[in-house]
Amino acid sequence: MTSTVTDGLVIGKSYLSNPGNSDLIPVKAVYTHPGFTKFPPTDDLSLLHLEKPVKLGEFDSLICLPERDDKIHLHSKCMTAGWGITEPYQDRFSKTVQEVVMVSLPLISSTSCRSYWGLDIKNTNICGGAAGSSSCMVIQGCID
Known part of the structure; x- marks a missing residue:
């Protein structure tokens, strides 16, 4: 589309x-x-x-995606960043989160993710989480 x-x-x-x-x-x-x-x-x-190329500033950086054949192991360090949807099942961003959030999370199994969230997590999804932070459904970059 x-x-x-x-x-x-x-x-x-x-x-x-x-x-x-x-x-x-x-x-x-x-x-x-x-x-x-x-x-x-x-x-x-x-x-x-x-419309034009991105010019990164001194403090800007990219979060890389793994290659298609990369093996990402459980408990790998993963980075996620965003403005944050702070409540499950919400389509809008939090009005109170004013700072971009970037956290390092361990990769967890799809089974653990399904158990915790009670959602239909596909095996093609990557799930990361730890006490107080989570990024269920997507991890933008993993470092093994």
Whole structure:
């Protein structure tokens, strides 16, 4: 599926309330994975076609995805980042979370994830979690 959007990708923003040195790059198109389902979240990945190349600042960095054939082992260190949906089953971002959150989590098994969340977690999903933090459904980068 292809769609045109008027939004942009923000680079270099850590606080919602502070304009700071962020850069807004217009998005030409969004290419959503053809197998995407909202619930349970499956293949929840999109590619953004940007109007111009991204220029990373001094404090900006990328979170890498594993290669297709990489073996990711249980308890691998995984990084997740985002503005945060703080309640399960919510479609909107928290109005109180004003700072981007980045946490390192251990990878946990799909069985443990299903047991904890009670959701239909697919074997193709990656689940990470620890006391006080979790990223059920998606992990943006794992380091073995």
